[in-house]
Amino acid sequence: MTATNKSIIYFSLGLITGIFVISQLAFRENNKKEKDKKQPTTQNAPQIFLPQLPAEISFAGEKVPLDRWEVREAFDRELLYNYNSPGHISYLLKLSKRFFPAIEQRLKENGVPDDFKYLCVAEGNLQNLSSKVGATGFWQFMSYTGPGYNLEINDNVDERFDVMKSTDAACKYLKQAYAKFGNWTVAAASYNCGMGRVNDLSTFQQTKYYYDLQLPEETNKYIFRILTFKYLMGNSKEMGYMVDDENGYKPFEARSVTVSSSIPNLAQWALQNGTNYKMLKILNPWMRDRSLKVNPGKSYEVRLPRK
Template sequence: MKIFNNVNWKWKFSVVCACLVAVYSFRQKEGLHVASPDAVIMKYTAPPLPSSFSFAGEAVPLQDTEIREQWDREVLYNYYQPNSILYIIKLSKRYFPQIEAQLKKNGIPEDMKYLCVAESNLQLLVSKAGAAGFWQFMPSTAPGFGLEVNSYVDERYHIEKSTEAACKYLRKAYEQLGSWTAAAASYNCGMGAYAGQANFQKTRNYYDLLLPEETNRYIFRILTFKYFLEQADGLGFIIGQSDGYLPQQFPTIEVNSSIPDLAAFATAHGSNYRLLKRHNAWIRGKTLPVPPGKKYTLVLPSVNR
């Protein structure tokens, strides 16, 4: 229409619209001060805590009011992040079977899988301090537990090998500190730091120790994930039987010589670079040097999967 070609008319029309919007917004703000009888008020409830609970076969002293309140804090904090909890539950369907098998093989209590959740939410994360992978090993400590870490290979991102390394740590910590709860707590602050506080405070019992704030909360965070994942349906975190992420099985190939071009290698074996890197996150570069006498096992999903 010709009227819309008139610049002055357009400008006047815009001013009128702006005024109407301003008046409407002002009235809406005014209305915020008056409770409408039809207003929907959000209501929040605190999830119940069980009367008794255990971790790795060791009882949590919930009869102690302070201990119960510390745990309640973590439960409340995490309960109202349902998107995160639901995602963890879905991921657990894929990764727990693999983690549980490694824990069982090494004689580590199955409950330690919840430590892994507390560390990384079952994701290959990197912390601000540089800890990486499901079990959040630091680059300086990982080699001491059998993990290779360099510019080309970082086995902190290898789920099976990093779980094996975590088992070595937890077994050593248990033997030194005397309980699985103490071993799990030391995973956060270090065996030396835990032992030092235990010696100074004349007790190794985690629940009797005053530790750094992060470690004070650490076990209660692990307990929270155990509670949520074991009692998911009853707490309202409902995932359909077919909605979890299933374990994945792909062909593997063993290599004992260097791969100068991983993209070309993947294509030659019916895969592609994206799939190769996604399912072998421990390979950090675009090439894979293989020293003499060394060999690696690569997962190679097919492009036509």
């Protein structure tokens, strides 16, 4: 092999090696750029806005001591979680246009502060829900406690699903708790864990001031959850929620019919009264069967669509 041929071969091998090295470096650089594109940066990451705590707030006329760091942080925690759930808060605001007027009237008639409508929100989200443990309705009564507050509960009728009657029942409980503890905040806390439990804990800790009490974890958060709904829903426009009377849900337009005898077939009865079974159940969720049994001397107010 001549010297010239050897030079050509060495040159070719060097050229091939160089091309390979350059291609590998370019491949790595492209991969790095692709990875960098996938990684969010502080410039393109979504902005998370933090709600500001109010300078002051009260519950049922009782001032919240926001100058205490543990109180401020407990309130801040609940506010953060709920403020950043705009769909949930918007839906509650829409529902409040339907249900708050009647609930507010019932609270006023029973002598219970208006702020307790937000306890109703914290309990049942303004819906007839049932929890895993059996608490039911807007005010989340248990089946064994409801009858003690004048709620009829059986397989045929469950008045925990009647918004007005369950509001009256909740008012009765809250007034008893207020009479026992002397302040509305502790009365509200007892709605979560019971008067007996709160009484035991307050007796041991020698205080009936809610913000000095160490209560079960859920109850520790409970008042701040109520306060959060009061703050967000009571200042909805300022907090960025554009729900008003026009796009909120309207109250049901209904008429009341007194029923004093049993109805064996509610679907047929609904048709005879100018509506249908579906609408009858929507307006009267306390009816729990396909029929309505009415005992002698008993009567029920049944709501039907207004003609």
